[in-house]
Amino acid sequence: MQAIIDKVHTAIAAQAPLQIRAGGSKDWYGNAPLGELLDISMHRGVVEYEPVELVLTAKAGTPLAEIEALLAANGQMLSFEPPHYGAHATLGGTLACGFSGPRRAHAGSARDALLGVQLLDGRGDVLNFGGKVIKNVAGYDVSRLMAGALGTLGVILQASLKVLPRPANEITLQFELDQGSAIARMNQLAGQALPISAAAWVGGVMMLRLEGSAAGIHAAQVKLGGEVNPHGAAFWLAAREQTAALFAGDMPLWRLSVPATTPPIALPGKQAVTWGGAQRWLKSDAPPGQIRSGAARAGGHATLFRAADKSAGVFQPLPKAMLALHQRLKQHFDPHGIFNRGRLYAEF
Numbered sequence: 001m002q003a004i005i006d007k008v009h010t011a012i013a014a015q016a017p018l019q020i021r022a023g024g025s026k027d028w029y030g031n032a033p034l035g036e037l038l039d040i041s042m043h044r045g046v047v048e049y050e051p052v053e054l055v056l057t058a059k060a061g062t063p064l065a066e067i068e069a070l071l072a073a074n075g076q077m078l079s080f081e082p083p084h085y086g087a088h089a090t091l092g093g094t095l096a097c098g099f100s101g102p103r104r105a106h107a108g109s110a111r112d113a114l115l116g117v118q119l120l121d122g123r124g125d126v127l128n129f130g131g132k133v134i135k136n137v138a139g140y141d142v143s144r145l146m147a148g149a150l151g152t153l154g155v156i157l158q159a160s161l162k163v164l165p166r167p168a169n170e171i172t173l174q175f176e177l178d179q180g181s182a183i184a185r186m187n188q189l190a191g192q193a194l195p196i197s198a199a200a201w202v203g204g205v206m207m208l209r210l211e212g213s214a215a216g217i218h219a220a221q222v223k224l225g226g227e228v229n230p231h232g233a234a235f236w237l238a239a240r241e242q243t244a245a246l247f248a249g250d251m252p253l254w255r256l257s258v259p260a261t262t263p264p265i266a267l268p269g270k271q272a273v274t275w276g277g278a279q280r281w282l283k284s285d286a287p288p289g290q291i292r293s294g295a296a297r298a299g300g301h302a303t304l305f306r307a308a309d310k311s312a313g314v315f316q317p318l319p320k321a322m323l324a325l326h327q328r329l330k331q332h333f334d335p336h337g338i339f340n341r342g343r344l345y346a347e348f
Contacts, residue, residue, distance in 0.1 A: 001126075001157065004040055008155070008338070009124045011036070017341040020151040022061040025086030026093050028306065030150050030343045031314050040092065040155060046070060047158055055115065057160040060092025067091060071163055079107045079164040083240045092156045098148025101240040102198035102209070105190075105260070105275040111147035113161045119146065120155040122334030130160065145329070151340040152348060153333040167197070167211035172232025173224060175206045179264045179273065182206040186276045187261050194220050198236060202246060202272040209236060239274065246272050246283060252307035254291055256280040258300030267294050281305075288312035315345065323347060 011018050017035030022043075027033065044061035051074045058067055064084055071077050081101030082094045095117075100109045116130025130143035146156055177185065182201035189196060195212035208224065209232065210217045221228075229235060238244040247253060256265065260277035269284025284291065288304065289312075295302040301316035318326065323345070330337070330348040337348065 001043055004038065004043060004155065004157075005120060005124055005126070007038055008120060008122075011038075011338045012122070012124060012336050015336060016338065018338050019343075020096070020155055020340055022090040022092050023063065023086065023088030025084065025089040026097050026099075029097055029314075030340075031310060031346070033343055034341045035338070038155065040157075041090070043157065044090075048160075051076060054163050054165075055160060056163055057116075057158060058091050059158045060090065060095075060156045062091050064089040064091060064094060072166065075166050076163045077166045079113050079162065080104055080110045081107075081240065082110060083242070085241065091159060095147050095156055095159055096149065096151045102200065102236050102274060105199070105278060106197050107164065109147070111144045113163075114144050114147055115160040115162055117143040117146050117159045118157040119153075119333075120157055122154060122336055122338055126157065127154075150344045152330060152344045154339060169214050169217055170197075170209065170211045170233070171217055171221065172229040172235060173208045173210065173221065173226035174229045175208075175226045176204060177201070177206045178204065179271065183261070183263065183273060183277045186273075189224075190260070190276055194224070196220075198274075199276040200239060200272065200274045202239075202244070207232070207235060239272075244272075246270055246281065247306075249283070250308060251283050251285050252309075253305045254282040254284060255303045255305040256282060256291075256295045256298075256300060257303070258295060258298040262298045262300070265294050265298055267291055292316055313346070318345065 018038040019033035019035045020038045020040065022041045041061045043059050046056065046058045046062060048057040049070065056067065064082060068078065081103040083099050083101050095110055095114065098110050119127045119129065121127055130141065146153060179201055185206060186199045195210050195216050196208055197211040198209040200207045207229065210220050257279060262277065265280060267282060267284060268286045269282050272281040282291065292302045304310060304312060304314045327348055
């Protein structure tokens, strides 16, 4: 860790930007990184794991696969089912991007699972926020601020996460429905006591994943009807890792975050619905302004998730007041502006 700290102090003295990287599996996400590489890949390893307490602490460079294998051996899992997007995915990169998988709407996000972080800030100081239990915060929970900040506030050195027991059983049911009917049905079911852990719609088919006891799943299946998809596990993996057909090709991929009850958004291109309606994937070459306006009218926002041309900006432009708040946070945590400059917004 000292080598990382020393490099940050050198960058501060030179007023030179640094781009933070561990596994590099998410270099494509966000705006183009600037500056010299700050490699934290060797800062790895599980620091502490208490299966009985459902808490794990690991260094940022620890591969996700290593963490998941350790949890699986103890019948547990990361609650937010993070996508890897590559063989070298790490804990730090996943948290910095704020990525969550199909389970997010039912078990919470990466931010929700985060209990505490150790952070190297833009002054070269090592800071600790949060802790290792859920009820540990008085005031603002700074640790969760780091989830989705794309490293612009500092280097996540290690993190503590709450984990969950792995479900004993799982099946996936499928229903032939149009998009509007599927969204309405997902929201109707969300308010019922059913063991649903993921809900999605793509290509005229709604998918529901049921997890839990055999008796509970059987009762839900009888109530819901539908057909069992024998390839359900493969479907959710492809949705999580974006290896499904919808995500292939060079056409820009957009992620629209909207209220779950939002009816289908009339935009050109192919769409898919996940997170029970709250996340819409759009494969489209329509003008960015048209897509962002459509998301805004629905009460949400649009992110240019994957694209060769990012000149329109990856993230939805912020209102002046919100941008000023972001800039003040950046100034507080990284006063010299050395970490992942421009990765989130050009203004910082």
